[in-house]
Amino acid sequence: MGNTSNRFGPKPAPTALKALAGNPGKRALPVEPKPETGAPPCPDWMPAEGRQQWERVVPELDRLKLLSKVDGAVLEAFCATYAEFVQSVRRGEPLKAAMLGQMRFYAGELGLTPAARARLAAPPGQEDEQIDLFFH
Numbered sequence: 001m002g003n004t005s006n007r008f009g010p011k012p013a014p015t016a017l018k019a020l021a022g023n024p025g026k027r028a029l030p031v032e033p034k035p036e037t038g039a040p041p042c043p044d045w046m047p048a049e050g051r052q053q054w055e056r057v058v059p060e061l062d063r064l065k066l067l068s069k070v071d072g073a074v075l076e077a078f079c080a081t082y083a084e085f086v087q088s089v090r091r092g093e094p095l096k097a098a099m100l101g102q103m104r105f106y107a108g109e110l111g112l113t114p115a116a117r118a119r120l121a122a123p124p125g126q127e128d129e130q131i132d133l134f135f136h
Contacts, residue, residue: 020064037065040072042079050083057112066111078106 039062042054081103
């Protein structure tokens with residue numbers, strides 16, 4: 001049956017996102033394992049549209065200290081799916097709900113959706129900056 005601890009209700013947010021949001025629950029933040037921080041490199045195989053999205057998203061996530069070296073796979077999946085989305089639109093193909101769902105899922109995992117951004121507070125000294133990561 002697997003882990004059912006998150007079977008009901010939303011899954012817990014990462015500690016970094018809770019801290020950026022000002023710790024709205026006011027509970028002690030858990031100590032999470034800390035992989036090496038920093039942006040993973042964009043893979044050579046990434047299509048041009050995915051590479052452009054990588055170059056828009058990754059520096060901002062890195063600036064917010066939300067990335068670690070082990071986040072490459074989800075970033076790759078998000079950017080590759082974004083590239084597929086752009087290519088489908090350019091070809092005039094109907095958009096597939098599954099592709100849009102995957103992109104939304106990956107974006108949510110990375111904190112890139114409008115709802116995720118609404119829960120974030122800017123780091124000290126950067127309160128006036130806009131965080132606009134998903135689509136430009």
